[in-house]
Amino acid sequence: MTRPRSITIPPEIASTRTSGSIDPRFTDDTAILNSSYLGGLRDSVRFVEVVLPPWKGPPFKDLADTNPSRLLELLGTGFLAVEDLTFAAEAAGRISDVEAAVKALLPLLEHQSPLVREGTIYGLSRHVGRDWVRMRLEFVAKNDPSPGVREAAKETLEDDDSRERVQ
């Protein structure tokens, strides 16, 4: 059996609650959904849901202005529940380091949750003047499986049509 790797849980997230039958040797601290964790399950158990608790830290908009590196870190760690990640992604559009913000946001356009993809579009809406961002949003507007996500992308592109484009 592969042992779970050490993971530091952000202090703003108090604990991780799990549902389903899991090996009791795994504690809350290690109860993060990853391949090592799944390897420790009994053969008869095939489904585990990890429910990430609500974000208790400062508002994401404030983080974007005062601690942008922290916000960017949160976007990439997988520690935020999708209901928080959608608003974190939107707020990340405010980060003054545009290159870093766009780099962190673009992968989230492929997140499995439409809620996250929608928030990501709002985060990217400030940067549609960049050709690569616009191209990605045009693809999403035509091809995303969620009607709401497609609408969000179309709205963002239409709203930005009058802006000057930059490379």
Next chain:
Amino acid sequence: MLALRVGRRRTTWESNEIDKIIRTEFWGDNGEVDLEISVYRVEQTDVLRTVAEHCAGLGVTTRGFPNLNLEAGRLLDETPGETGFSFTVAAHRDLRFASEGELREFLSKAIIPEATQRTHKVERSQMVAYARDRAAAGDPEWVSFFERNPRWPKE
């Protein structure tokens, strides 16, 4: 009359998952469920005005979100709105719940099964056109708003 709740995300109601709906649309800034739901008591003909004033006055994201009519016979407490626009200040109400369980039951039984019929969507372009028309017509509230926020709806 509607008890109009201004939405926060388009995709919230695509799944009908009660947990996701509560965490996205009925969640407070304090990281807890909001048991005092802010709504507007308005006629259907005033939906566009209501949503435009809400988004502009509160400085929230102005997007074409689905707005839900939460009218289901519950008492609404008159509480002044904070938009700065007299119409929505007066039309504001609180829809109160004693517990998350009560809110959950309300949404599950009264709202989610009729979510499609209860949805009143307003596009961002409609809100912007409405606001600019009001300002052009000399509406003092909108004229004043644009003097303070010339770039709206851009932040």
